[in-house]
Amino acid sequence: MKRVIVGLSGGVDSSVAAYLLKQQGYEVIGLFMKNWHDDSVTISKECPWLEDSNDAMLVAEKLGIPFQVVDLSEQYKERIVDYMFREYKMGRTPNPDVLCNREIKFDVFMDIALDLKADYVATGHYCRKSEQEIGAERVYSLLAGKDDNKDQSYFLCQLSQQQLAKALFPIGELKKSEVREIAAQQGLVTADKKDSQGLCFIGKVRLPEFLQQQLKPKEGLIVQIPNDSTIYDTETPEFSNQEEALKFNSQKFHYSPEDGKAVGKHQGAHYFTKGQRKGLAVGGTVEPLFVIDTDVERNVIYAGEGKHHRGLYRNVLFVKADEIHWIREDLALEIGEEMEVMARIRYRQALKKASLYRAADGMYVSFNEPQSAITEGQFVAWYQDDELLGSGVIS
Incomplete structure (x- = not known):
């Protein structure tokens, strides 16, 4: 029996993920991550961690699986909260959810799971994973979730092959309505629970108050x-080559x-x-x-x-070389190479036609149509069909 550690968040998605894994014959252990928590800026009624950890415990009891709470607040503050302050201070807009997956769930949390002799880590993300042999290598792909309205692959756009190898996404083939139905049939306490919003595992935060802790108000x-x-x-101007044109249009x-x-x-x-x-x-x-x-x-x-003001729109964005990330490392572009893709610059955005061009100092992502509010510090993610190939921080 392979052992799987499930990140039980106290929500319906991870609850059903744990149930499905148990049905599939895995040995399942539920862990709740207690991340950084500050009552002074959390709109606490929206998502208090105590209530969530209690719900996670009740689900584990119902499923008959071991459960414990792990305190990751120190690492969360260091890797996510401090990063957010740094980015906002520089006038960039960070995406803590993408970072939380890369740095916390599939790094710190994964290390804890592997110390507990787990074969895999599972989460309640709406996305899928596939694998294939390419040459002598086993290559993993991150695919969009089957439920178009809930696809969360974008939030996992910074994962590596090593992280994907150990990841399972049990609800990726299901629609949200089906997940709630399963939870109701199994009598899980989370069946009708509202989806949490706000920072990954912290809940809704009053952003100005949160930022004012370190960034003082200034009129x-x-x-x-x-x-x-x-x-x-x-x-x-006249351009002598494609890269010059892309550079001009990305300004x-x-x-x-x-x-x-x-x-x-x-x-x-x-x-x-x-x-x-x-x-x-x-x-x-x-x-x-x-x-x-x-x-x-x-x-x-x-x-x-x-919302149609000209200052909001442009076609081309740039990602610095050290901020380009390929999930499919085997498809990474060499300098001067191009690739046709579908891309998005924020989570809820529909995929748009674009092309990638790899320059010596980074990568240009050129959209067929102008995009609104391309924002420094956010992530651009690129796909082919329903596979997410890579991502980068917008410069």
């Missing part, structure tokens, strides 16, 4: 840039306060992200204002009116 200007600003009328617009008019004040540019609408609190415009850029050095937020 600055909100500057509105008109849609017909001359900034957007840059003449396209973001550079604004200064003189390019628009001051329409309001904010309490810190590092609390805002591109494409954000809420929190600007500026009235008097026909359409709502959206953040089109932030300048944390000068503490200025630039905003544009309406």
